[in-house]
Amino acid sequence: DTEVTQTPKHLVMGMTNKKSLKCEQHMGHRAMYWYKQKAKKPPELMFVYSYEKLSINESVPSRFSPECPNSSLLNLHLHALQPEDSALYLCASSPRTPSGEQYFGPGTRLTVT
Amino acid sequence: AQSVTQLDSQVPVFEEAPVELRCNYSSSVSVYLFWYVQYPNQGLQLLLKYLSGSTLVKGINGFEAEFNKSQTSFHLRKPSVHISDTAEYFCAVSAPQGGSEKLVFGKGTKLTVNP
Numbered sequence: 001d002t003e004v005t006q007t008p009k010h011l012v013m014g015m016t017n018k019k020s021l022k023c024e025q026h027m028g029h030r031a032m033y034w035y036k037q038k039a040k041k042p043p044e045l046m047f048v049y050s051y052e053k054l055s056i057n058e059s060v061p062s063r064f065s066p067e068c069p070n071s072s073l074l075n076l077h078l079h080a081l082q083p084e085d086s087a088l089y090l091c092a093s094s095p096r097t098p099s100g101e102q103y104f105g106p107g108t109r110l111t112v113t
Numbered sequence: 114a115q116s117v118t119q120l121d122s123q124v125p126v127f128e129e130a131p132v133e134l135r136c137n138y139s140s141s142v143s144v145y146l147f148w149y150v151q152y153p154n155q156g157l158q159l160l161l162k163y164l165s166g167s168t169l170v171k172g173i174n175g176f177e178a179e180f181n182k183s184q185t186s187f188h189l190r191k192p193s194v195h196i197s198d199t200a201e202y203f204c205a206v207s208a209p210q211g212g213s214e215k216l217v218f219g220k221g222t223k224l225t226v227n228p
Contacts, residue, residue, distance in 0.1 A: 004156075031214060042203055042218035043157065056214055090156055099145055099207035101164075102216055104156040 003027075004105035006091050012111045015081060021108045023074040023091030031097040032074045034066060035090040037107070043090055049074060050097050081112045115140040115206045119219035127227050128196055134189040134222045136204035146187040147205045147216070148178055157203065163187065174198070199226045 004025045013019050023032065031050045035043035048056035049068040057066075063085075065077040074091055088109055092102040120135040138144060145164050149157040161172025168180040178189045187204060204219040 006156075033214075040221075042221055045215060048214045050214060092157075096209075097214065099209040099214065099216075101145070101147055101159055101162045103159060104149075106156045109154070 004091055004093055004103055006105035006108050008108060010109045014113055018079045021076040021089055023105055024072055025093040026072055029093035029095050031094040033092040034076050037088040037090055083112050086110055086112045115208050115217045117204050117206050117217055117219035119204055119222050121222050123223045125225045125227060126194055129193045131192050132194050134202050136187045136219060138185050138206045140208055142208050145207045145209060146180060148189050149203045151201045194226045196226050198224060200224060
């Protein structure tokens with residue numbers, strides 16, 4: 001089973017709202033990732049957690065706050081977003097760290113109004 | 114640092130024709146190579162991977178790719194495409210010896226299969 005699940009599938013939020021994206025995998029993978037993808041572009045890496053510790057933050061604005069409560073869960077907390085943050089947010093996990101193949105979830109389509 | 118170049122941004126083909134999507138990479142260390150497919154409004158699905166061993170890699174949905182170290186290429190091929198293969202395809206590279214967690218993506222190739 002190579003399934004990564006993400007909730008919600010769609011999210012519309014105002015610029016003053018606080019919301020969270022959730023990602024879950026039960027494959028025993030110890031590396032988990034958040035990506036942002038704009039239309040017709042490849043995914044852009046935001047954060048990497050390795051063994052539940054934040055190992056990479058790609059200079060992401062503080063209005064995005066990641067959290068890894070345990071080895072199966074990854075959250076992305078959103079606060080005071082801008083319209084340009086509207087995108088597809090993808091979660092991924094990998095069985096090998098570093099540099100292994102990554103398995104992606106279906107994504108959350110975020111619209112900021 | 115690694116980089117990936119996908120030489121064609123769009124590839125139109127007719128159904129049942131063969132297709133090749135080209136990918137070249139640049140790296141000063143040994144690499145792992147991957148192809149992903151993304152259907153509209155979905156996440157990325159791993160098509161195939163090269164980690165080591167045989168340079169001809171077979172993946173899902175009838176796709177295969179060949180790792181060519183001398184030409185630093187990892188082209189994706191399918192002998193006969195279907196309408197359902199219409200999607201965006203991404204080539205990606207990682208560098209295990211560098212210890213980096215990053216996966217570097219190419220810009221993508223939009224494959225359109227016409228009837």
